[in-house]
Amino acid sequence: MTNAKPVLTPMASSPKLTLTSSKALANPTKYRQLVGSLQYLQFTRLDIAFAVNKLSQFMHCPTDDHWQAAKRILRYLAGTPSHGIFFSSKNPLNLHAYSDADWGGDSFDYASTNAYIIYLGTHPISWSAKKQKGVARSSTEAEYRAVANAVAKLRWVCNILTELGIELPTPPTVYCDNVGATFLCANPVFHSRMKHIAIDYHFVRGHIQDGALRVAHVHTHDQLTDVLTKPLPRAHFLHLRNKIVVTEASPS
Known part of the structure; x- marks a missing residue:
């Protein structure tokens, strides 16, 4: 080939x-x-x-x-x-992640695909595209599960940085393009209709209340993890490929 x-x-x-x-x-x-x-x-x-x-x-x-x-x-x-990830020596030490889910994207069993990309400064250091177990009954549920997966990985990265003696200047941020999931993270009142995802809810809420991280809304057009949740048309794929910092560069 x-x-x-x-x-x-x-x-x-x-x-x-x-x-x-x-x-x-x-x-x-x-x-x-x-x-x-x-x-x-x-x-x-x-x-x-x-x-x-x-x-x-x-x-x-x-x-x-x-x-x-x-x-x-x-x-x-x-x-x-020659495309790949370029790691610069001049990189800010702030941690943030993008989280997304393609609700019911599998036409066979209607399971959702969730994905996240974790950035240290401008460099992607961890990412995942994985099919969810079970069927989410709403887009908010699918997106919230994706946020919980991103938070779990984000906390693991924070622990690694702590062991290396690296202090982050600000708490990490998880960006999600689903308004319902973002509000659910910020709302201290747990809705009865979301009890079936109680474990993910309390896991994320606990870290937010401790000040360890925050969840913020990002516009759909700025959601970088779309490239990890579904096959995209050429123009959109090339646009996101540049934004997730997969670029053409000579080997160092």
Whole structure:
């Protein structure tokens, strides 16, 4: 695939991949080996994190469409071999995260995909794109679960920095584009209709009340983790790829 024709996005925005989208592969070994290798590459290329996560869901029964989608990632990588994350020595030590969820985005079981990106200054240092367990009954529930996952990882990063003797100038901030989830974080009154996510609620609220972090609303157009929750059209993907600081640079 080194000399294959490059593409500008790692995954097509349509049609959506399903378990029964085409004929099953007679020998799925190559597919599993390729996706397994891509799982390691996404440790430094967060722009392919969603595509790799999606293809990993079909490891047990890959089809021809899944194989073509996996090769599309290679075509995308062939066109962006020098892209990656640039870490500058001059970087502010403030911590913040973006959290998002694609409510009911899986057309097969209607499970949501949640994602987060954690930044230390301007550098992304931790990210995840993962399918939620169970079905969320509202977009607020799906988004709040995503916030809880981001907060858990954020607190882990804070503990690591504390052990290294690094003090943060301000408490970390989690940015969420769902108004309902943002208000739920700030509202001390727990609504009865949200009791089924009580554990996540009290987990996040506890850290907010302790002053360890805060949750703020961000406009949908400024939500960077969209690139980790769904396949995007070319223009939107390229715009977000630059904003999440996956850029072209010469190796240092």
